[in-house]
Amino acid sequence: MIAQLNDIPKIVKAAEEKFAPDVIRIRYHTGFDWSGDPAIFFRVLLSDTASRPENLGHVADRVRRELRDEVLRLGESERLAYSTFRSKSEQDKLKDPQWE
Amino acid sequence: MGIAEELLALAGHLATSHSPTFEQAAFRRSVSTAYYALFHLLVGEAAQRWNGSAEAQLGLERAFKHNNMKEVSVAVSKGSWKTWSAEQKSVPRELLNVADAFIDLQEARHLADYDNTKIWTFTEADAPLTQARTAFENWRTVQTNPAPHEFLLALLIGKKRE
Numbered sequence: 630m631i632a633q634l635n636d637i638p639k640i641v642k643a644a645e646e647k648f649a650p651d652v653i654r655i656r657y658h659t660g661f662d663w664s665g666d667p668a669i670f671f672r673v674l675l676s677d678t679a680s681r682p683e684n685l686g687h688v689a690d691r692v693r694r695e696l697r698d699e700v701l702r703l704g705e706s707e708r709l710a711y712s713t714f715r716s717k718s719e720q721d722k723l724k725d726p727q728w729e
Numbered sequence: 730m731g732i733a734e735e736l737l738a739l740a741g742h743l744a745t746s747h748s749p750t751f752e753q754a755a756f757r758r759s760v761s762t763a764y765y766a767l768f769h770l771l772v773g774e775a776a777q778r779w780n781g782s783a784e785a786q787l788g789l790e791r792a793f794k795h796n797n798m799k800e801v802s803v804a805v806s807k808g809s810w811k812t813w814s815a816e817q818k819s820v821p822r823e824l825l826n827v828a829d830a831f832i833d834l835q836e837a838r839h840l841a842d843y844d845n846t847k848i849w850t851f852t853e854a855d856a857p858l859t860q861a862r863t864a865f866e867n868w869r870t871v872q873t874n875p876a877p878h879e880f881l882l883a884l885l886i887g888k889k890r891e
Contacts, residue, residue, distance in 0.1 A: 663839035664799060680852045686859035690826070693860075697806065697829065706807055711836055719850040 633703045634659065637669065640699040644692065651679035651688045653717055655696075656728060662709055669705070671696050671712040672728050680716035689714050733773055736766035737861055744854050756854035757841040763861040764838035767831060770865060771798070774872065775881040793885055799835050801883045802828040812879045823867035824877055830864035833857065 641655045653674045662668040679688045693712045700710040720728050730738070740762040747755035772793045776786040804810035805820055805828035812818045837857045840847055871877055 662836050663843070664796065664836075666803075668836075675852065680855075682855060682859070685852065685855055686863055689856050689859065690863060693829065693833070701807060706809075709803065709832065711833060713837075714852050714856040715850050716852045719852055723848065723850070725848075 633705050636703050637700075640696065640703070641671075644695055644699070647695065648688070648692055651676055651684075652692060658727075659708070662711065666709055667707055668709040668711055669700060671710065673712050673714050674720055674728055675714055675716055677716050677718050680714070680719075685714070731769075731773060733766050733770035734865075736762050736769060737865060740766055740858050740861065744851070744858055753849060756849035756851070759854050760834075760841035760849070760857050761838045763858045764834040767827075767834055767861050767864050768793075768795070768798070770868060771827075771831070771881065771884060774868070775885060778878065778881065789885075795835065797887050798884045799832060800887065801880070802831040805880065806832060810880075810883070812876060813882070814875075814879070818876045818879070820876055821871045821874055823871035824874075824880060826867045827864045827871075828880075830860045834861060834864075 637657060641657060645652055645655055653676060655674070656672045657669055659667070659669050673689075673692055675685075675688065678684065689712070692714075693710075696712055697710040700708060715728060740759045743755045743759035743762060772790045775793070776790045779786060779789055781789065801810065805825060808820075810820065834857055841849070868877070
């Protein structure tokens with residue numbers, strides 16, 4: 630399990646590269662979801678263009694599925710992958726350290 | 730327009746048409762409402778497939794458990810879900826999308842309703858909303874296929890079969 634979790638940064642880097650420039654960076658932490666199931670929570674910072682309502686659905690669907698599939702591929706089948714999305718301008722305003 | 734569609738429209742209204750004074754409350758209600766829109770879409774679809782009285786259909790709808798529905802959706806998402814047929818049916822991409830949306834929206838709903846420390850941005854509220862809209866579209870596309878019928882049954886009685 631530990632070796633598999635150690636591979637998460639590789640997944641993150643690959644997704645950042647695959648979805649650039651829509652995805653600026655991805656941060657994550659592990660823990661448990663609200664139901665108590667083990668989970669990994671990805672925080673995906675998007676460009677302002679990708680975050681526009683007309684683009685967000687398509688971009689978010691692709692990123693979500695990619696991260697979920699890659700976590701499964703690592704053998705982390707017990708861990709659910711959740712992704713949340715924020716735009717660059719929103720983060721510039723909030724300066725939330727968890728998203729830096 | 731059914732209640733599920735009304736809830737989805739309301740979620741969109743809450744995310745975009747609010748006073749700045751109530752922004753955080755509006756975002757939270759939008760996310761929560763988007764989850765319940767998908768919940769009621771699936772529960773309503775299941776009830777419609779059962780040829781009982783209106784009262785019996787209401788009773789059937791009340792039998793759905795959120796945790797069972799998540800467990801089945803997780804099995805679909807991970808590719809471990811088994812249909813009741815002797816010959817396993819493949820899960821259409823659209824149904825996979827609906828299952829993923831159910832898992833994500835339920836977690837977002839919990840955060841929106843219970844985690845008062847979280848600050849929501851428009852994008853964080855809009856992403857679940859667009860995910861719910863896409864799930865509705867995907868459900869409409871795939872609903873007449875065999876696998877979604879069994880998916881609805883599984884949502885009611887759980888993922889395990891004897």
